[in-house]
Structure formats: structure tokens, C-alpha cells
Amino acid sequence: MTKKISIAIDAMGGDNSPFKTIEGVNLFIKKNSFKEDFIINLFGDESKINKELSKYKIPSRFFKITHTKSIVSDEETPLTAIKNSKNTSMWNCIKSQTDGNADISLSAGNTGVLLVISRMILKMMQEVSKPALAGLWPNVKNVNVVLDLGANIECNDENLVDFAELGSALYKSLFPNDRPIVSLLNIGSEEIKGTEILKRTYKKLNHLSSENNFIFKGYIEGNKIMDGETNVIVSDGFTGNIALKTAEGTAKFITDNLKESLTGNILSKLSLIFSYYALKKFKNKLDPRKYNGAILLGLNGPVVKSHGGIDGIGFYHSIDLCYKIVKGNLMDQIKNNLSHLSVNKK
């Protein structure tokens, strides 16, 4: 019998928890119970968790609860967290990886605190200069990995090369049959464009591209992120965060406008009867809940951050992401990328 995939979940993090986290857990178990190859470790207030669990019929072999009284508050800053977060549900959820009881940790709690204590507990991989936060971004074909989304506001070329390796390892864990195509986010596609750091990174990635782990495609501009021609998009955390949030804001602006237009008069409302399924399909494809979950890469264990305000369906998608990442051997993919390339990296 192979070892089960063990997912540690901070049941208390984010808005409306454990209501939404347990709703997500229930959805995940319902859809995957035939697999029998995983176990969910829940961290948080046992009585509250049990109250939520009692709403569903989940076979007890699929989960464990580790009672943890305190939680990380939204007001906690990364600075105060080092002192105050010990033995919170978030802390114990991450700690369970070093105890050998989990393959991955998931929380919808305070992002800054999660980044700091993950790094404290799991420690950085020796070969990595800075950990990065990666996200999944829809494109015309399927989905991209984009990183860093905000863990590091200033990055040098060595960091960016690491992100390319970490990002392609993540992509390979999700799509094992592909050789990832990597691009570097910039303001033009010509080799001479951009900052000195980007130009140096370009040269290094071009050189590494001859190795077998990924194909470097050069620079990519913001308007091409969703074109589906690239699998991994590399950026410093400042730029990546601006791009991600600008895309979110634009998507919201457009869909709000569409909604307003289509419900503006009786005739357009009537049209909704005929376009109901088409619009549902459209909405479903672009549903941000499907892309919920940013992955912290570069530590001695993966940590996934769910959006704090997401609902149970969104939280389900982040559990599903955790499962897929471990199933796809993310940590081995990373080690393979890093060791393979370390000779030529500098």
C-alpha cells in the first residue's frame, strides 16, 4: 500500500471559517472518496469543526482533527506574529509537515503571517535564494503559473531564475506530460527592452533553456499573459502583484458592466432566457473560485494560501489544488529542477 496524500488544513483561517472551510472539505471528499488515497488533517476548534462536520455525511476515515484553541487574527502583523502565532491553528497546520504528518498545508488566514511563519517553520530550501508566491491564471488554452505574486517586492536576476525553476516544477506537478514554456514579464518583447535585472535574467534563462527542464521563450508583455502560448510567467513580486490585481479589477469591471447592460431593460432581460446556458458556461469558465489558491514555493514543504474572502466552493478548489500538487510530486520536481540546473545557474 502506498502512503496516503496528507493535506493539513487550517480550518479557522479566513472569513466565515470553519463554516466555509468544512463546506470545502465536504465537497472535496464527496468528489474524491472513490480514490481512497488521501487524508485531511483539520486544525482548529474541535467543537466548532464538529458542529460544521455534523451537517454532512463524511466518512471519518477521510479526516482527522487536531484541536487547536487559538487562531491568528486578521490584525496580526508579520512582526507581532512571530511572538503571538505559536500553537495557533495556522502554526500547527504548517508544523505538522515537519512532524511528518502532512505533505502540504492550506490556510485562508492572514497572508503576511502565513508567509513569515511558513518560512520560520519549514525553512528555505538550501538551493533557493528567495521563496515565491505562485498563482494559477486562466488562459485561452488552459492555465498558466504566474510568480512571484507579492512575496518579494524587490528581486535580482538570481531570484528570478529561481522563480523560473520553481514555477516550472509547479507546472510539471500539475501537467506531468508537458515540458513547461517559461516567459519573463516585461514591457516589450525585444531583447533590449526592460531593466538591467531583466536583461541579465534573460541571458541566464536563455542559457538554462538548453537544459531539459523548461523551454525559455523570452519576454512576454502583459497583454499576452492569457494567450496560452506560455506555461510559466516569471516576475518580481511587485510587478506580479500589480498585474494580478489589475486583471482582477478589469475582469470585475467588465462583468459588472455586462450584468448591468443585460438586466437594463425588459427586452435584454428576456434575452437571458435564451442565453442562460451560454452565459452560465461563460461565467463558469471565468469563475475566480476555480483559480483560488496561491502556492508558496521554495520552502522545504509546500504551503497554499486560499483567498480569505472566498466561499466553500472556492476553498474546495484550493484543497483540490493541494491534492494535485502532492500527487504530481511537486517537491521532487523542484529538487530535480534545482539540482539539475545549479551547476549552470550563476
Add this chain to the structure above:
Amino acid sequence: MTKKISIAIDAMGGDNSPFKTIEGVNLFIKKNSFKEDFIINLFGDESKINKELSKYKIPSRFFKITHTKSIVSDEETPLTAIKNSKNTSMWNCIKSQTDGNADISLSAGNTGVLLVISRMILKMMQEVSKPALAGLWPNVKNVNVVLDLGANIECNDENLVDFAELGSALYKSLFPNDRPIVSLLNIGSEEIKGTEILKRTYKKLNHLSSENNFIFKGYIEGNKIMDGETNVIVSDGFTGNIALKTAEGTAKFITDNLKESLTGNILSKLSLIFSYYALKKFKNKLDPRKYNGAILLGLNGPVVKSHGGIDGIGFYHSIDLCYKIVKGNLMDQIKNNLSHLSVNKK
């Protein structure tokens, strides 16, 4: 009689010119002929321009043609342009401002070359550290000014403060009754977030905000750009360009998906009959042609860059922008902002 607003147009720049530039000129003159307060100076191949003009019935008092044989090619780099661009339609179009024959110049040609030769010919304003490229961005209420969109990839706090002043002058020229609200693009809204340069800029803008020219509202995140709570958004050219292009790409991705969904089956196609006007209104509001035209600010004269691939309607909108900017006394607004604030700026 007051002096007429004189708009210099490079009739040859961009794809399909002078076909599209003259189409735009015709539209502008048709819509504004009752005003009688402007004149269009066209620069380019006279016979080609006349051939296009002959398609329309434009009274000759609204335009002048200055024959200019050579044009700036798309392959020209900013470096080679200094040597090769003299006496091209773009060059003469900008030059006419220093000769006192134009209040503003408009071109859809090569962006890099336009930035370089505009700076050569018009020279930087003494009080400005770096010129910036500003764009109009739709929001839920109306439109924002966003700058810099790519003229300067690295900026210090002094540059960013200048951009705030230039941007609010531009906003005031377009909306004379408003006191512009200025925000600084960052990855969080708290005062402690972001790079050292942004933190220093924050302090300076906070201080300047007590003056009367604009209200500084602090940091803004990418997802709030279109919320309509801010009139001027300040950023370095790298970040601004990434944000702009990411928004463009996201908008295209979503509208393409919508189109595909709504024409996917016979039932949804049927719905289009009922939603025709609603969707037309939606499309019209988000039509990127309405926001065509980036404004180069900080030189001793304004230069507007139209998108090279835009059609005649888009080019019309950039002419309209030129007219409004001059009508709103952009250069006076800038001088007023800069002189008013120069004492407290450093």
C-alpha cells in the same frame, strides 16, 4: 477674435495611413464644424492626403496640408531616428509647435521615435525631471488619468511627484471643475507597503496635498484602478505599462469568451436578437477606441500618440482628445501646478 486651436497631425504614421488618419479628420471636422474654433495641420504626402480627402466633403477652411515626402518607418529605432527622422512627416508635425504654428501634435507612428524626437524638438520643461506618457483609463464613473505608461522604466520619488503634478494638470484640462484626486499605484493600501521610492513619494505627496492643486488619497492597488474613486494614478513607466497591457489582455480574453459563448449554439444566437441593444451599449462603453491616445507630458508642448493599429474612429477620438486638451489649457495648468508647488517639492 480669439486664436484658433491648431492641431498638427502626422497623416502618415501607423497602419493604413493616410486612409485612417483622414477618415478620423473627416469625422472630427463633421462633428465639430459648428465650432469654427480650430484648424487641422496635416503633414505628409500631399497627393496621397488629397486623394483621401477627396472622398469626403470637408470645407477647406478647416485644414492645411504641409507636404512632407519622407516618413518614419516602423523599423526605425530611437537611436537611428535622430539621424534619419529629420523632415519626416512626424518631425515636421512636432516641429510646427516650435514654429508657433500648432498647439499640439498627434501621430500614430513609431512610439520610440516619437518620444525621442519630441524631446529633441520641444525640449523638457525646466521644472520637470522626466517627461511621462499618460493615458485615459475607463472607470465606473468616467475616466482616470494613468501615468507613466512606459516612457521611463525606472523612476525616483522626484519623478513620481512630477508625474502627479503633470497628471493632475492633464485631468484638470479635461475636467476643469474638478479638483483631481491623486493615488500612487502600489501592492497594498497601508502606508508601510511597497518600495522605499514609493514610501518617499507617499510622504512628499502627502505634504503637497495640503496645497490646493490636488488631493492625495494614498496608495491604490491594481484592482481598484477602475473603481472611480481616484482621478490620477501615478506609477513608474514599467509598472504602468504592465498594468495597462494586463488590463488590455484581460478585457480581450473576457470579451472573446463572451462572444464565443453567445454564438455557441442556436438558442444563445437567438438571444442576441433581444439583447442586441444592451450588448451594443456594453460594447460601446468599453470600446478601446474611445480611450485612444497617450499624452506625452513635461515637454514645452503636448504630443499625443495614437495607437498605430487603430482605425479611423479610434484616430478621431485621439484628435478629439487633442482638441479638448488645448481647449482646457493644458500647458497653463501644468505651469500653474509646477510653479505653485516647486517651493515645497524637494
